[in-house]
Amino acid sequence: MIDKIALEKMAKEAAADGTLRGTLAQMNVIDLLQSLEMGHKSCLLTLSNQTDRCEMYFADGQIHHATYGALKGDEAVYKVLAWTGGNFQ
Numbered sequence: 001m002i003d004k005i006a007l008e009k010m011a012k013e014a015a016a017d018g019t020l021r022g023t024l025a026q027m028n029v030i031d032l033l034q035s036l037e038m039g040h041k042s043c044l045l046t047l048s049n050q051t052d053r054c055e056m057y058f059a060d061g062q063i064h065h066a067t068y069g070a071l072k073g074d075e076a077v078y079k080v081l082a083w084t085g086g087n088f089q
Helices: 002-012 029-038 074-080
Strands: 043-049 052-059 062-068
Touching: 029 043, 052 074, 062 074
Parallel strands: none
Antiparallel strands: 043 052, 052 062
């Protein structure tokens, strides 16, 4: 519940283009994924950490596709679950 409130607060402070941005220090990857699932969100989630980048495509709160370099699908998602630093949008 707290993560949903934090996500809603960040959404209110989002840029005019509707893009929600933050750091993984504010909300870790697992909490972020759970919030998108609970909210039944359809979006592109981009996670970046220095030179690494992962893109996850959501439809109705479920991950339908993910890429991280040459990795795709579940492998790409599992690779970023442990990230504690970086950014999301």
